[in-house]
Amino acid sequence: MTGRRAVEKSTTPTPASGSTKRAPQGRGTRRTSGLKDEPEFIQLLTPTGERIDHPDYPLALSADQARSLYRDMVLVRRVDAEGTALQRQGELGLWASLLGQEAAQIGSGRAMRADDFAFPTYREHGVAWCRGVPPVNLLGMFRGVNHGGWDPNENNFNLYTIVLGAQALHAVGYAMGVQRDGGDSAVVAYFGDGASSEGDVLEAFVFAASYNAPVVFFCQNNQWAISEPVSRQFRVPLYKRAAGFGFPGVRVDGNDVLACLAVTRAALEHARSGQGPMLIEAYTYRMGAHTTSDDPTRYRSDDEVESWRAKDPIARLRAYLDREGQADEVFYKAVDDEADELAAEIRAGCLALPDPEPLSIFEHSYASPHAQVDEERAFLADYLAGFEAEGHRA
Amino acid sequence: MTQLTLAKAINAGLRKSMESDPKVLLMGEDIGKLGGVFRVTDGLQKDFGEDRVIDTPLAESGIIGTALGLALRGFRPVCEIQFDGFVFPAFDQITTQVAKFRARSLGTVRMPLVIRIPSGGGIGAVEHHSESPEALFAHTAGLRVVSCSNPVDGYWMIQQAIRSDDPVIFFEPKRRYWEKAEVDADLETPLPFDRAAVVRPGTDLTLVAHGPMVRTCLDAAKAAEAEGRSIEVVDLRTISPLDVDTVAASVERTGRLVVVHEAPVFFGLGAELAAKITERCFYRLESPVLRVGGFYAPYPPSRVEEIYLPDLDRVLDAVDRAFAF
Numbered sequence: 001m002t003g004r005r006a007v008e009k010s011t012t013p014t015p016a017s018g019s020t021k022r023a024p025q026g027r028g029t030r031r032t033s034g035l036k037d038e039p040e041f042i043q044l045l046t047p048t049g050e051r052i053d054h055p056d057y058p059l060a061l062s063a064d065q066a067r068s069l070y071r072d073m074v075l076v077r078r079v080d081a082e083g084t085a086l087q088r089q090g091e092l093g094l095w096a097s098l099l100g101q102e103a104a105q106i107g108s109g110r111a112m113r114a115d116d117f118a119f120p121t122y123r124e125h126g127v128a129w130c131r132g133v134p135p136v137n138l139l140g141m142f143r144g145v146n147h148g149g150w151d152p153n154e155n156n157f158n159l160y161t162i163v164l165g166a167q168a169l170h171a172v173g174y175a176m177g178v179q180r181d182g183g184d185s186a187v188v189a190y191f192g193d194g195a196s197s198e199g200d201v202l203e204a205f206v207f208a209a210s211y212n213a214p215v216v217f218f219c220q221n222n223q224w225a226i227s228e229p230v231s232r233q234f235r236v237p238l239y240k241r242a243a244g245f246g247f248p249g250v251r252v253d254g255n256d257v258l259a260c261l262a263v264t265r266a267a268l269e270h271a272r273s274g275q276g277p278m279l280i281e282a283y284t285y286r287m288g289a290h291t292t293s294d295d296p297t298r299y300r301s302d303d304e305v306e307s308w309r310a311k312d313p314i315a316r317l318r319a320y321l322d323r324e325g326q327a328d329e330v331f332y333k334a335v336d337d338e339a340d341e342l343a344a345e346i347r348a349g350c351l352a353l354p355d356p357e358p359l360s361i362f363e364h365s366y367a368s369p370h371a372q373v374d375e376e377r378a379f380l381a382d383y384l385a386g387f388e389a390e391g392h393r394a
Numbered sequence: 395m396t397q398l399t400l401a402k403a404i405n406a407g408l409r410k411s412m413e414s415d416p417k418v419l420l421m422g423e424d425i426g427k428l429g430g431v432f433r434v435t436d437g438l439q440k441d442f443g444e445d446r447v448i449d450t451p452l453a454e455s456g457i458i459g460t461a462l463g464l465a466l467r468g469f470r471p472v473c474e475i476q477f478d479g480f481v482f483p484a485f486d487q488i489t490t491q492v493a494k495f496r497a498r499s500l501g502t503v504r505m506p507l508v509i510r511i512p513s514g515g516g517i518g519a520v521e522h523h524s525e526s527p528e529a530l531f532a533h534t535a536g537l538r539v540v541s542c543s544n545p546v547d548g549y550w551m552i553q554q555a556i557r558s559d560d561p562v563i564f565f566e567p568k569r570r571y572w573e574k575a576e577v578d579a580d581l582e583t584p585l586p587f588d589r590a591a592v593v594r595p596g597t598d599l600t601l602v603a604h605g606p607m608v609r610t611c612l613d614a615a616k617a618a619e620a621e622g623r624s625i626e627v628v629d630l631r632t633i634s635p636l637d638v639d640t641v642a643a644s645v646e647r648t649g650r651l652v653v654v655h656e657a658p659v660f661f662g663l664g665a666e667l668a669a670k671i672t673e674r675c676f677y678r679l680e681s682p683v684l685r686v687g688g689f690y691a692p693y694p695p696s697r698v699e700e701i702y703l704p705d706l707d708r709v710l711d712a713v714d715r716a717f718a719f
Binding site: 159 | 419445450451453455456458459460461462463464465466467468469483486487490491494495496497498499500501502503504535536538558559560588634635636637638639
């Protein structure tokens with residue numbers, strides 16, 4: 001599904017009517033990679049690591065910051081690889097890989113302030129990393145020891161949401177709460193190209209526009225919803241949909257961490273300054289399978305995957321660091337070593353995750369006692385005690 | 395003591411909750427200037443402002459989904475679904491998100507959402523305006539499901555539901571909105587909203603109902619009295635949890651049970667109660683537990699809805715059958 005991309009020309013969104021300040025727009029976008037069928041989008045770093053400027057999205061980046069983004073991406077890729085390995089070894093029931101989407105997740109995640117709030121799907125391991133969620137916490141649901149397992153308010157990072165698009169509404173509601181509390185925090189709702197067809201995402205657009213809620217809709221268009229190409233979800237580029245709802249939409253090179261950072265920062269600023277929602281379509285690619293249960297060779301070509309490998313987000317930033325002389329082999333080695341240590345930590349943490357106690361299935365459904373739960377818990381406790389009394393259970 | 399209709403009693407309960415807790419918000423379609431299609435929120439937007447009495451876009455999933463986000467932020471949203479049949483676009487958010495959220499967060503997050511649903515038939519309405527979907531929600535762990543039948547309960551139970559840290563589906567019997575009763579706003583110990591109530595004592599048979607059917611059962615009990623039968627009526631008030639203790643205690647006194655609801659009998663609340671009471675009161679039962687309710691047909695056009703809905707005669711017919719065993 002590469003042919004249709006050639007028809008996508010415009011990156012100029014329509015700003016929300018009545019907006020007091022001009023919204024960030026895609027004016028001045030240039031095509032630089034030279035790859036065929038490249039759509040137009042905001043890009044600050046070419047696939048070969050050449051830094052380019054964009055008039056609407058200026059980005060001052062120190063060498064430290066560039067190295068830090070590189071480190072983030074390498075570490076989350078390693079976290080992800082460990083997740084896949086743990087699944088292959090039977091330690092996880094499933095894993096949803098972020099491979100290829102590191103720039104979209106780290107760029108947007110690092111654009112957020114501590115008081116902002118992120119609502120992820122189930123693939124935002126990179127955003128979780130930026131929010132400070134310990135990676136081992138992400139494994140609970142994939143190992144089958146819980147269905148989430150962290151306090152969303154601890155790092156302002158909501159629980160993973162499997163029902164597609166449901167979290168977009170939660171994000172808008174949270175943003176409506178921010179409006180009522182009078183703060184200038186902003187909210188990011190993550191979703192994918194597949195979920196963009198869900199009614200909840202579109203209702204979220206309507207509510208956000210109607211209340212001018214401080215929310216950024218961040219769609220990682222990774223081209224594939226399991227086996228369905230984006231052309232099954234939308235016939236005009238997704239970011240253009242925002243105009244119909246009355247807020248700006250922009251497309252960013254989702255494999256360019258600098259562009260993702262700058263554009264998300266601008267959208268968050270747009271939200272916190274009272275100008276309402278924005279839609280960002282991060283144009284990227286799911287390099288791996290949908291999940292470890294998927295076989296992408298049944299529906300997409302190796303050539304397509306290879307063409308995206310040439311746009312790898314980490315290689316691109318490394319090329320930039322080399323070009324600018326901002327990193328050396330000592331640094332790269334240190335990051336790789338740190339990644340290995342992190343992976344070992346995650347592996348140990350995963351293996352140490354205890355299976356839930358049988359009676360824990362009744363825990364936490366209700367804040368105060370519920371007679372049905374109490375009755376069934378007592379029944380199950382007696383039943384299990386019967387086995388123990390007979391010595392059938394350790 | 396004030397004489398209030400059910401609609402005004404719920405309105406007064408909402409007002410009191412909003413006065414006592416600034417985190418309480420109302421959300422729904424047409425609930426602001428119009429005061430809701432049944433006027434249950436009448437005057438509240440004028441007094442509490444548009445930020446606390448929120449007219450929403452016409453999207454039920456959107457109402458519940460954004461309410462979840464507001465709850466996560468620390469608010470206590472009270473959502474109005476305009477009619478029972480319109481809750482289904484929000485069914486996904488309610489059952490997959492709201493009901494499970496607390497458990498998924500390992501108890502770290504409260505989900506104090508109230509979802510008010512005017513329900514039941516008998517008002518001559520068009521399709522999707524007369525349904526009783528309580529069993530669908532009671533089947534989902536994580537929700538509380540309650541049903542008020544009268545102004546006193548309307549006033550107190552809505553406040554209790556709002557104070558609850560759990561999500562509550564709050565059914566309001568739309569055909570009873572205009573029925574009046576004395577409401578004592580100074581009552582010190584209102585009955586908790588997870589308890590059933592014996593609303594008429596009797597010795598020979600127990601009628602159990604909730605919401606709109608409580609009045610019908612009281613009328614039936616009165617009519618049966620003329621035939622020499624002493625019938626006890628239990629207003630269930632709560633469907634999840636079910637107050638089985640109160641029903642079982644009543645059946646221990648009477649030996650017979652008939653469950654009445656507007657929802658279809660098939661796979662309904664009556665079936666659950668019949669199973670529970672058979673298990674608990676097997677040796678005391680003089681007859682099988684009987685059920686009276688809607689038929690296994692789509693809710694019918696209003697000109698024939700009276701055939702579908704249990705009424706005094708259908709309740710008494712079941713009472714007769716119970717005594718015939």
